[in-house]
Amino acid sequence: MDTRSLAVDVRAPSGLGRFGEYGGRFVPESLIAACEEVEHAFRDAWADPLFHGQLDRLLAVYAGRPTALTPAWRLSAELGITLLLKREDLAHTGSHKINNVLGQALLAKRMGKQRLIAETxxxxxxxxxxxxxxxxxxxxxxFMGERDIERQELNVFRMRMLGAEVVPVGSGSRTLKDACSEALRHWVSxxxxxxxCLGSVMGPHPYPWLVREFQRVIGDEARTQCATExxxxxxxxxxACVGGGSNxxxxxAGFVDTPARLIGVEPEGGAAINSGLPGILHGFRTKVLQDEHGQISEAHSIAxxxxxxxxxxxxxxxxxLGRAEYFTVSDAEVLDAVRRLAKAEGILCALESAHAVAWVLRAVEDGEIPAGSTVLLTLSGRGDKDMHTLMELS
Known part of the structure; x- marks a missing residue:
């Protein structure tokens, strides 16, 4: 059977919040009720046309949706393919993250909450x-790891300018994993x-499903735009690039029921799907990088x-299921991809997004993408935040 033609129904997970053997809700007793409250509120809101109307209007007049579908004309000519870029870098705040956050912030207000807690x-x-x-x-x-604060000074300043409290996390690897842990602990109290306000399709149920639903606007828009283009x-x-994997x-979500090959691109040093084993992390079961004793291993990515x-x-x-395929690229390939896209198209993308670009460049060279193919690539964010890193490595 050609798994690419499978009509996979992933509109909602099972009643236990499971996607196959993955997902679920593995949190302290003190957070069970909080997760259930979020789930009930989301189900109610997602069935309410008024909520959709509020969110759709904010996405249009505040976030700037729909984002453009940009033909990468020069790079397409170089590669012998048709490459289309879904421009989440053009959304307000510079990435796809605003789609999910506006949805969750409206949900929080509906629930009567006054404070947003987040990891980054x-x-x-x-x-x-x-x-x-x-x-x-x-x-x-x-909550933000101290190492990430050092390499993302601009975004830390932006958060504080907007009135947020940024809490440095000095435990563990001092990166996203540890920021997630501290945010969950803070939520308990x-x-x-x-x-x-969780930032990706991870965490305890209902967050992987909830975040996917708020982000599916990307795929739904792109499918309509591709039909025209x-x-x-x-x-x-x-x-698209994959860390937690929300973009x-x-x-x-917009193409899972089509024959398109779905390609997720992970960093070599954080290849959970390619190198991980089933385990529990941050309240959900998934594939996790771990050692022979089941201890969580540190991930590494330039992004x-x-x-x-x-x-x-x-x-x-x-x-x-075989419905999506996941590959890895190296930091060196990512840096080359940033430069090639910038010089060919005048677009400086985020290091995260450049993982997807890097895979396309390599796949064309290796024959994985045949000449004449059409490729939709989501540029999840713009590269302003990465200029300091790029200057250091240039």
Whole structure:
């Protein structure tokens, strides 16, 4: 059977919040009720046309949706393919994160919460959370690893300018994994007035599903745009970078029932799908980087937003089904991809997004993408935040 033609139904996980064997809710007793409260509120809101109307209007007049589908004309000519870029870098705050955060912030207000609690790696989710909090008159507390604070100074300044409290996390690897742990701990003591605004398709149920639904606007828009732009209507390949995997999950949601090959691209040093084993992390079961004793291994990526040892449960599920394929690229390939896209198209993308670009460049060279193919690639964010890193490595 050609697994690419499978009609996989991932509209919602099982009643236990499972995508196959992955997902679920593995949290302390003190957070069970909080997760259930979020789930019930989301189900109610997602069935309410008024909520959709509020969110759709904010996405249009505030976030700037729909984002453009940009033909990469020069790079397409160089590669012998048709490459289309879904421009989440053009959304307000500079990435796809605003889609999810506006949805969750509206949900939190509906629930009567006053504070948003968030984790961030590259800082884009933190900036989006601080932005939504300012817009809706809420406060925001953002946990961020000390190592990420050092390499993402601009986004830290942006969060504080927007009125958010940025809490440095000095434990463990001092990156996204540890920021997630501290945010969850803080939520335990703040459930009465605080809402955990999780940034990716991970965490305890209902977050992997909830975040995917708020991000599916990417894939739904892109599918409509591709139908206009492409003679075949559907691209041959749909490509996105994967850390936790929210931009990829949102993009894939628009194409999972088509023959398109769904390609997720992980960093070599954080390849949870390719190198991980089933385990529990941050309240959910997924594929996790771990040692022979089952201890969580540290991930590494030049991109702070992909520096995570696990992956969203839906991605692990799609990989097991064979409906989506996951590859890795090196830091060196990512840096080359940033430069090639910038020089060919005048677009400086985020280091996270450049993982997807790097895979396309290599796949064309290796023949994995045949000449004449059509490729949709989600540019999850812009590269302003990475200029300091790029200057150091140039």
């Amino acid at each position: 790696g590259a800082g884009q989710h933190g900036v989006a959370t601080a932005t939504a909090a300012a817009l809706l008159g809420m406060s925001a507390t953002v 703040s459930v009465e007035d605080g809402y955990y 492409l003679r075949t209507a559907t691209p041959d390949f749909v490509v 990829a999950a949102g993009t894939f 702070a937003g992909l520096d995570y040892p696990g992956v969203g449960p839906e991605h692990a599920y799609l990989a097991d």
